[in-house]
Amino acid sequence: MLQIEKIRKTFPGVVALDSVSFSIAPGEIHTLLGENGAGKSTLMNVLTGLYRPEKGQILLDGAPVTLNSPRDSLGLGIGMVHQHFMLVPAHSVFENILLALDNIPHFFSRKTLKKKIGNVIREFDLDLDLDAPVWRLSIGAQQWIELIKLLMRNCRLLILDEPTAVLTPQESKRLFIVLGKLKEQGKSIIFISHKMREVMEISDRVTVLKKGRSLTTLQRGDFDEKRLASLMIGEDQIPQWEKQTHVVDDDVVLQIENLSVHNDRGLSDLENFDLSLKRGEILGIAGVAGNGQKALAEVLTGLKTATAGKILAGEDDITDSTAKRSYIAGIAHIPEDRKSIGIAPDMTVDDNLIMKSFKSRAFRNWIFQDRKAIRSNAEAKIDQFAIKAGPAGNPVRYLSGGNIQKVIIARELSERPAVLVALYPTRGLDIGSAEYVHKVMADGAADGMSTLLISEDLDELLKISDRIAVMFRGRLIGCVDPLKTSREEIGLMMSGEGAP
């Protein structure tokens, strides 16, 4: 149906796509696989009309087409579900769908339109209340809306950009059922994901992208997880490490008692939350994004204040401390949103590495900064954490996502914290960098550092956690031992059902 031939797209100084070709047939689920920076997003932006390729062509049903804007693409039946939903939270489901429709007569009947949408909902067996405001819906349901928007416009090619990143395993399963139905109807689906398991489950064909080139396209049956992983990473080195079976002390370094946090709307992000973290433990926190993990991290690091309850670090009550004081109390924080709160983008790597310790005597003489000490600190950190920092004096925003993450981690760990709170530390990192982050946490644990690892990647949690706590709607559902628990059990807990 759609054929992409030798697409090339460059940005100043970077070749984002270099002669990329692949094709997709009607009724096919075609997966695009690749590390970050391999060119997946650029390719999708070409298909949705945001970017125009310099070379190559796009053939739709054998005829070359030009896509100058997302409107063109939609007009030809190419639609995309973005990672971040394009919804108006305060409006109802119906109004959001209405917004996306073209060619609505000036006077239209809500009734017939609702009936039409209702048909689609029934057809795919979704449960969705058209009159509910969007902000009240779960993330999974919001994704349905995005899908319905595209179906109402009769899109023939649906592009899904990491659709399962925000879903529970159960919600993902439902999504796959819907995708299967769409496939039966002859719709084509381009699926983007990092999660090998899903790729194996639903793909008819897989195209692997690497460094802007389409390496190869494999038919179902020709690929397995190992094959795909090695294609994706290629000859890149992955740091090898073994999880050491270290002894977790019984010393509790962080004790959370009956903690509640309310947000701006007065709703509770955390509700009567109890948890204890032991010395040298890696405690995984599982849960679908938006179930209070961020509030937990922020209240622990002093960015939010608790409405009720207590946080004890050793003997000290740190419930009401500011960010600075809790740092002194020994909590480091790898924030979720690294670019918006983790770094000062226009400043150099050197400057970013001392952001939390610029007042320390090591980096100043009286009121003056000790540039030499700051520089040598940076050199040491760049070396130790293998940061690709570019020339000295480079603003940190020129670094890739993985390297920015390394800068933050290097900074947070430099003061030898007793506790590390890491929010989605490997989200968006390529496999090599992610492995590196895991290694750092495991090494820290061996040295007695306790880590609170908040993640939505169950494989990651199962791999390195000593214990996994599951959160749902701001509550602790339960704690499980990763060695004795299956993905399915955790998944069930993530959706709020069942506890061990």
Next chain:
Amino acid sequence: MRLIAEKRENSSRLFRFSAPFVSVLIALFVAGFLLIFAGVNPGEAYVEIFREALGSSYGLSETLVKTTPLIFAGLGVSLAFRMQIWNIGAEGQIYMGAMGASWVALFSGIQNHWIMLAAMFSAAFCCGGLWAGVAGFLRAKWRVNEVIITLLMNYIAILWVDYLVYGPWKDPKGFNFPLTAQFSDAARFSEYFDTRLHSGFFLALFCALLIYLFMERTIWGYEIKVIGSNPKAAQYAGMKTGMAIFLVLFLSGAIAGIAGFSEVAGLQHRLQHGISPGYGYTAIIIAWLAKRSALGVVIVSFLMGVLLVGGDSLQISWQLPVAFVYAFQGLILFFLLASDFFIQYRVRLKGGRANG
């Protein structure tokens, strides 16, 4: 065919360095048309500007006299800019600084020259600082937009000084002009080389040096830069952004206030109506053009000083309206901002054969 702007990977050093000068040349060229419409030969007019402003020791001294308040106010504004705080109120802060210094000079009765100047300095510093501090406090406490507050407080300050010089502070022997009595000799700066050039100029240079060291070398400068680059990250790193906002706006206003002190102590020797003919607004342009460096403020202030003095002479020699000088300033700003864009982006004409 269509025009597209692309981000430049790296702009050459030569280009970055020469772009501002080329912009000034283009501005001169365009302003030339204005001059022609006004019936003046642009060539002669430009020669006149530079001869008047730089050609004689008298002209040069007058240029430096005009440069002085611009450096102070420019430093103040640019300090706040570093933190992404927009202090549009330097004009009002100059007036309040001048008022504070005048109050000490007129009513304190201090005889000693140095104590008198130190007291005037402190009064100007505090008055300017507190005037801007109001906006700083509101911004830090309730996130009130500092642009509006600082701007509107200009009018209050200017009218307040007017009230004083038309009313209670008016010189009884001043033939009813809106000005105070002359300061005593203790409250005056020294003047140099038989010109109006006074100690304020050297104080301004010293101040620029201090600000440079403050911003580039101290831990506080670092803190300001982090907050300016990303306030959320600063907060996350444990910095008290609210306090920093207040202090930086206070300091910003205080430095602008010193400009008022320097004007009354060095030049006017009294407080009067219209003590600043818009230096505070020119300072915004200066801070913007100087990007972030204190040295840049000094250079750009000097350039603006040349324009002001040269513009005055245009008014005298050709009876051009003062609006011409403002138009000229505007054109220079316009082209310099454009050059900024061209340094960061390159524009290409993209032919779309296949794409239409």
